[in-house]
Amino acid sequence: MTIADSIALILLLAGCAFYLAGTIGLLRFPDVYCRLHALAKADNTGLCLICVGLAILSADWQVAAILALVWLVGLLAATVSAHLIARHAHSAGRVPARSGPSRR
Amino acid sequence: MIGLALDLLIIVSLIGLAIQSINAASLFRGILHFVVLGLAMSLAWARLDAPDLAMAEAAIGAGVTGALMMIAYRRLIEIQPDQESSLRPPPSRLAVPIALAAGALVGVIGLAAIQAEPMPALAGTAVLENLGSTGLGNPITGVLLLFRGFDTLLEITVLLAALLSAQAVTRQVDLDQSLTTQDPDTPLVGALLAIVVPLTVLVSVHLLKAGGQETGGAFQAGAVLAACGVLLVLTGRLGASRQYSPLVNTGLLVGLLSFILIGLAPLLWGQPLLALPGLWAIYWIESAMMISIALTLVLLFAGAGSLKRRDHG
Amino acid sequence: MIDIALPAIVLFLIINLIAGMLRVYRGPTLADRMLAALLFSTTTVAALLVLAEWMQLPSLRNVALLIVMLASILSLAFVGLPAGREEAADEQ
Numbered sequence: 001m002t003i004a005d006s007i008a009l010i011l012l013l014a015g016c017a018f019y020l021a022g023t024i025g026l027l028r029f030p031d032v033y034c035r036l037h038a039l040a041k042a043d044n045t046g047l048c049l050i051c052v053g054l055a056i057l058s059a060d061w062q063v064a065a066i067l068a069l070v071w072l073v074g075l076l077a078a079t080v081s082a083h084l085i086a087r088h089a090h091s092a093g094r095v096p097a098r099s100g101p102s103r104r
Numbered sequence: 105m106i107g108l109a110l111d112l113l114i115i116v117s118l119i120g121l122a123i124q125s126i127n128a129a130s131l132f133r134g135i136l137h138f139v140v141l142g143l144a145m146s147l148a149w150a151r152l153d154a155p156d157l158a159m160a161e162a163a164i165g166a167g168v169t170g171a172l173m174m175i176a177y178r179r180l181i182e183i184q185p186d187q188e189s190s191l192r193p194p195p196s197r198l199a200v201p202i203a204l205a206a207g208a209l210v211g212v213i214g215l216a217a218i219q220a221e222p223m224p225a226l227a228g229t230a231v232l233e234n235l236g237s238t239g240l241g242n243p244i245t246g247v248l249l250l251f252r253g254f255d256t257l258l259e260i261t262v263l264l265a266a267l268l269s270a271q272a273v274t275r276q277v278d279l280d281q282s283l284t285t286q287d288p289d290t291p292l293v294g295a296l297l298a299i300v301v302p303l304t305v306l307v308s309v310h311l312l313k314a315g316g317q318e319t320g321g322a323f324q325a326g327a328v329l330a331a332c333g334v335l336l337v338l339t340g341r342l343g344a345s346r347q348y349s350p351l352v353n354t355g356l357l358v359g360l361l362s363f364i365l366i367g368l369a370p371l372l373w374g375q376p377l378l379a380l381p382g383l384w385a386i387y388w389i390e391s392a393m394m395i396s397i398a399l400t401l402v403l404l405f406a407g408a409g410s411l412k413r414r415d416h417g
Numbered sequence: 418m419i420d421i422a423l424p425a426i427v428l429f430l431i432i433n434l435i436a437g438m439l440r441v442y443r444g445p446t447l448a449d450r451m452l453a454a455l456l457f458s459t460t461t462v463a464a465l466l467v468l469a470e471w472m473q474l475p476s477l478r479n480v481a482l483l484i485v486m487l488a489s490i491l492s493l494a495f496v497g498l499p500a501g502r503e504e505a506a507d508e509q
Contacts (some may be wrong), residue, residue, distance in 0.1 A: 001418050009422055012467075016429050019460060023433045026440050026456055032448045035440070039452060043459040050426075050463045054470050057419065066478045067466065073303065074462060074485040080296045081455050081492035087290070088496045089448040106424045113431055136441055136454050139491060140434075143461040146480060147431070150468050155476035158465075162480050166458070166487040174494035181499065290496075296489055303486060311479070319476035331487045338493045 004056055011053030018046030032089045033096050040082040047074055114148050131177055139170040155319045156244050159311075163324055167331025171338060172405055240386070241317035248321065249386050253378040257363050260393055264360060267400045274407045293339055304332035312394050316383070322359075322390040326397025333402030337411075344408030352399065352410045359396030363389050423471035430464045451495050458488040 001009075025038025051071045055064035121144055125137035142165025149158035231243050231251055240246045248256045308328040315321035336342040366385050367378040380386060402411065437460070440453040462481045469477035 005419055009419065012422065012426055015463070016426055019430060019433050019463065022456065023436050026437055026452065032446060032452065035449065035452055039456055039459075043456060047459055047463055050466060054466055057470055063475070063478070066482065070462065070466065070478065070482050070485055073300070073482065074459060074488075076296060076299060077485050077488040078455065078459065080292045080489050083292050084290070084489075084492045084496045085448050085451055085455070088498070089446065092446065092448070094446065094448070106421060106428065110424050110428050110431070113428060117431065117435055132447060133441055133450060136450055139454055140438070140457050143457055143484070144434075146484070147461060147464060147468070150465060150472070150474070150477050150480065153472070153474070155474055155480060158477065158480045159483060162483045163487065166484050167490055170491040171494035174491065175497065178498050293493070300486055300489070307479075307482065307486065319479065328483060328487075331490060335487075335490055335493065338490065338497075 004059070008053040008056040011049050011056065015046040015049030015053060018042050018049060022046065031096060032094055033086060036082050036086055040078045044071075044075055044078050047071055111151055114144065114151060118144050118148060131180070135170070135173045135177060138173065139165065142166065142169065156321070156324070159319060159324045160327060163327035163331060167327060168334055168401055168405060171334055175405075240383070242315060242319070242321070244319075245315050245321050245386070245390075249389060250380060253363075253367065253380070257360075257367065257378070260360050260363065260396065263397065263400050264356065267356070267404055270404055270407065271409055297335065297339060297341065300335065301332055304328055304335075308332070308394065308398075312390055313387075315390060316387065322393040323397060325390075326394040327401065329394060329398035330401035330405075333398060333411075334405050337402065337406050340414060342402075342406075342411050343414045344406045345410040345412035346408070347410055347412065349410045349412070352403075355395050355399045356403070357396070359389070359393035362392040420471070423467050427464045427467050427471070430460050430467070434460045434464075447495075447498065451492070454491060455488070458484055 019042070022039050022042035025042060026035050029035045029038055048071050051067040055067050058064070118141065121137050121141040125134050125141050128134040128137055142161055146158040146161040146165070149155070149161055228243075231247055234251075235241075235243055235246050240250075308325040311320035311328060312322065312325040313320075315325070333342065337344075366380060366389060370379040370381065371377060380389075403409070434457055437453050437456045440456075441450045444450055462484050465477050465481040465484070469475060469481070
């Protein structure tokens with residue numbers, strides 16, 4: 001296993017950790033806004049790390065360009081989707097949870 | 105070993121999602137399960153070495169059916185505002201026996217397929233042997249247009265027939281208002297369109313061109329283009345229209361007509377039917393089919409006979 | 418090593434996805450359930466990208482690109498649902 005491979009592996013595992021964090025946030029956070037916050041950021045960081053790891057692994061500029069495009073479009077989609085869902089929740093009269101251990 | 109675990113996990117989640125999507129506690133959950141089922145399905149096709157199907161599944165599932173069901177759900181709520189529970193049909197007593205019988209049938213066929221001797225000459229090997237002489241690199245495009253061209257011709261006819269029958273049963277309600285899902289000036293939506301719409305057009309043309317040599321082709325490209333149209337309808341940039349539009353009707357028919365005309369032409373100089381005269385014919389038919397498929401899907405989604413552009417600011 | 422790690426990562430991502438399904442059941446609002454769908458598309462994209470590297474199928478990257486490109490369509494359709502009466506629509 002070369003050095004590049006081990007760096008890629010570390011990045012991939014770090015990406016998985018961010019995905020795990022996103023899922024835990026989705027399951028444990030108290031209200032819809034917090035959950036959005038957890039998902040939209042953690043998952044896209046995870047996607048970024050996985051893309052970088054895979055780009056190093058493939059060692060090919062063309063592949064790296066596609067991966068970068070996937071990540072950028074993913075960011076855009078997540079931003080817009082999160083915004084739209086939050087807007088819908090807000091217009092439905094959801095009040096953001098205050099601090100306190102009110103979990104469901 | 106770990107590959108096997110992965111495949112088993114995909115199989116189990118596919119079955120679970122399929123059961124949930126018809127049996128969920130509410131229609132909305134059923135829709136979400138169906139969308140996720142589509143994503144899991146594209147993973148399954150990927151594992152089965154069938155990127156063409158994974159791509160078609162992703163484009164249709166993510167781009168058209170999810171949105172279609174969401175819109176249908178909304179219409180149902182609008183029609184019966186206070187009786188959501190009645191939206192779900194009562195469970196049928198036949199469901200379990202039929203599911204068991206179907207499962208047994210699939211199991212028997214699967215076992216028989218595993219035990220059967222591999223045939224010495226499969227159609228697939230014949231295709232791969234003859235592909236070299238056609239100039240195509242993608243065996244799937246070769247099968248669709250050269251070796252089984254008649255099937256594809258009928259498929260594109262079926263698509264047109266589906267659109268005509270859908271239009272025959274569509275009620276003349278004002279679709280303009282009800283399909284647009286939010287006020288068109290919602291922040292970020294314009295930015296999304298400005299990036300995603302050109303990108304979808306670019307990707308679909310790329311898929312069309314790449315279809316000759318690698319994964320892609322008219323169906324995938326058409327589905328992506330249709331998803332772009334759905335996006336424009338949902339954001340209120342394109343609206344349903346009842347006016348006759350020669351451009352839309354030409355687009356609907358161009359795929360079928362070019363296939364038929366180019367397919368009939370070889371008869372003039374004594375060649376068999378549908379013996380396509382060369383690579384240019386394949387690309388021409390594929391492009392025409394892409395336009396027709398995309399337009400048909402968008403019109404099916406909009407439930408209208410025609411489309412018109414709507415300007416916002 | 419890498420050949421074992423890549424499928425293990427896909428496996429992990431799919432388990433993640435299944436865990437996220439819990440949010441579809443628990444709700445409580447439609448927006449919560451919709452969020453889970455957002456998680457699924459990002460996770461599937463990552464899984465497809467890793468699969469593309471592991472199985473040496475470059476076209477899977479195009480599939481991943483399609484999914485991220487079209488992911489926002491479902492959210493756009495979702496916001497059309499009438500706000501404010503979602504509990505009534507989903508609690509049964």
